[in-house]
Amino acid sequence: MPGTRRAAFDRRQRRRSALVAGVSTIVAVAALIVLVPLAPGWDKVRESFFDVDEFRSALPQLWRPFLLNLRVFVICTPLIMIVGMLVALARNVRSPALYPLRLFATIYTDVVRGVPVILWISLIGLGVPGLFQERAWYSKGIVWGSVALVMCYSAYVAEVFRAGIIGIHESQRAAARSLGLSTGQTMRSVILPQAVRRVVPPLMNDVVSLQKDVALLSVIGAVEALRRANVIVAKTFDFTALVAAAVLFLCVSIPLTRLADHLLVRQIRRSSGTAVR
Amino acid sequence: MKRTTLATVAALALVLAACGSDDAASDTTAAPAATAQTPAECAAGKTIADGTLTIATGDPAYFPYVIDDKPESGEGFEAAVALAVAKQLGFEGDTVTWVRTAFDTVIAPGPKDFDFNLQQFTITDERKQAVDFSDGYYAAPQAVFGLADSAAASATTIADLKGLKIGVAAGTTSVDYVESVIAPESDALIFNDNAAVKVALESNQIDAVVTDLPTALYITGVEIEGTKVFGQIEGSGGDEWGLLLAKDSTLTECVNLALAALTTSGELETITTTWMSEFTDAPLIKS
Numbered sequence: 045m046p047g048t049r050r051a052a053f054d055r056r057q058r059r060r061s062a063l064v065a066g067v068s069t070i071v072a073v074a075a076l077i078v079l080v081p082l083a084p085g086w087d088k089v090r091e092s093f094f095d096v097d098e099f100r101s102a103l104p105q106l107w108r109p110f111l112l113n114l115r116v117f118v119i120c121t122p123l124i125m126i127v128g129m130l131v132a133l134a135r136n137v138r139s140p141a142l143y144p145l146r147l148f149a150t151i152y153t154d155v156v157r158g159v160p161v162i163l164w165i166s167l168i169g170l171g172v173p174g175l176f177q178e179r180a181w182y183s184k185g186i187v188w189g190s191v192a193l194v195m196c197y198s199a200y201v202a203e204v205f206r207a208g209i210i211g212i213h214e215s216q217r218a219a220a221r222s223l224g225l226s227t228g229q230t231m232r233s234v235i236l237p238q239a240v241r242r243v244v245p246p247l248m249n250d251v252v253s254l255q256k257d258v259a260l261l262s263v264i265g266a267v268e269a270l271r272r273a274n275v276i277v278a279k280t281f282d283f284t285a286l287v288a289a290a291v292l293f294l295c296v297s298i299p300l301t302r303l304a305d306h307l308l309v310r311q312i313r314r315s316s317g318t319a320v321r
Numbered sequence: 322m323k324r325t326t327l328a329t330v331a332a333l334a335l336v337l338a339a340c341g342s343d344d345a346a347s348d349t350t351a352a353p354a355a356t357a358q359t360p361a362e363c364a365a366g367k368t369i370a371d372g373t374l375t376i377a378t379g380d381p382a383y384f385p386y387v388i389d390d391k392p393e394s395g396e397g398f399e400a401a402v403a404l405a406v407a408k409q410l411g412f413e414g415d416t417v418t419w420v421r422t423a424f425d426t427v428i429a430p431g432p433k434d435f436d437f438n439l440q441q442f443t444i445t446d447e448r449k450q451a452v453d454f455s456d457g458y459y460a461a462p463q464a465v466f467g468l469a470d471s472a473a474a475s476a477t478t479i480a481d482l483k484g485l486k487i488g489v490a491a492g493t494t495s496v497d498y499v500e501s502v503i504a505p506e507s508d509a510l511i512f513n514d515n516a517a518v519k520v521a522l523e524s525n526q527i528d529a530v531v532t533d534l535p536t537a538l539y540i541t542g543v544e545i546e547g548t549k550v551f552g553q554i555e556g557s558g559g560d561e562w563g564l565l566l567a568k569d570s571t572l573t574e575c576v577n578l579a580l581a582a583l584t585t586s587g588e589l590e591t592i593t594t595t596w597m598s599e600f601t602d603a604p605l606i607k608s
Contacts, residue, residue, distance in 0.1 A: 170517060175523030185510070185526050265488060265510030265521055275511060279490050 098284035102276050106285070110269040111294045113258045116190050120258075121251060123194045128201030131233070135206050149202070156199035161192075162260045169264035170191040185264040193261070197254050204246050208239035245311065248304030252297050259293075269293070330374040342343065343520060344596075349568060355570050360582060361411030363575035368436050375433035376403045382423035385601045393418050398596035399439045406564070406587055409579035428452060433567040437576055440575035441535060444563040452568050455576040457494065457561030459593065461493055463498050464537040465529050468522055473529035474551050478607045479503055486510070488518045488527035495531045503531070504555070508556060526575050538601055552606040
């Protein structure tokens, strides 16, 4: 009903808040632009962190190493989802006979999450390759470093999935069972579809976080984007290469974060149930 | 205003650092012509104890710089260099006294109880503020080491190294050297420190490690068993080591005269080859 006084009032309110938001943003940005260069060390900082020529020469050198980050990220993500889901399911088994499975899954998530990712990568990435004598794809440090990443993140992701599964109301389970579905069928066709949809936004958080943590593989010798940037810094004594690496990471993580945000908003809109489908 | 000054100072320091070694080299060639006296004439009466030359080194002094911690014997690279310089300055046998010093206290400003000191002191502009350095007597080259049975053990030229998986420790000059000069076919692995490089060697992730020769000698001799220096790369000398003297010592120019004479006669090169290549079993890898 666009003509009512209420609608006109709403429009005015919206316009007013848009104006306030716009002005305060401009003031904040202007303050940043004016104030930061007033800092006594700004000239030196700009020289050693934001050197345009240095940026231009660093970016192409960082591109190939960054492809390694992306490769590891793209290969690890589906593996993490699969392992994480299996661990979450194992933590939710109710049959007493399968209790050891449940116990093992609990210990796994506790132990894995209890140690910093960088430590797991050092331990597994540097340690396990020593078990092999021949040099093959499976004896490479980078492979085992990636295994460590999958291990850590699957434990995080398992907890997210588990939260989703627990969050489905018990009545759903009861209803499914009363329709004659088995435990497995209930999980597969009733619980999981709802649970997974609910946890997509928090899952995306872990995915964004993984994309950054791939840089930790540098501790096992892999020359990925961050390590390459550090090498450039060590050579030029100019930190602009680090800024260039940050830009590359942002190119991937910002779209991912926006996607996560979009999914979250869409889900809230759906579950608040304005339109019944 | 202040900011510009800082930037200028920083730039100047960089320029100085960049051409430090060149300066030292030109001093060597210019000095004899200007003074036209022998090192011995120059040194007469300038030592801290009349008639004796007091030389200092580390406590203890290590292989291959001093053998068995007995510098008097002249066995070991620095012991030999020191005695050769002493001889040029007119001191020999009983007229040479050795004293021991701790590394850190030596490079601090203040009076010294020795005429010159040598224990692998790298010549830096920062240190030159506090002490004098002679011209360089050694420039540590890049070296290759690994497990004794490695494929890299038989390398005799840089081309032999190209096909290998090479590891380096981050933040060292070796990183740039490996990537720009050796340019291995498969990317070098860059580790945080030598401990990680060691594990990578042992777990067969890499064939060889590139580092400067003194570090390679230390790691293979002391830190990691079963490793061996395969060779030092010809013409890859980097940081220069100098004899250290008290700030503004009158003896500095005499020591430079002595070093110049040893360089001209080829004696310094003979000493270097004897102790840093043959004795350490680190053959030259041709470029």
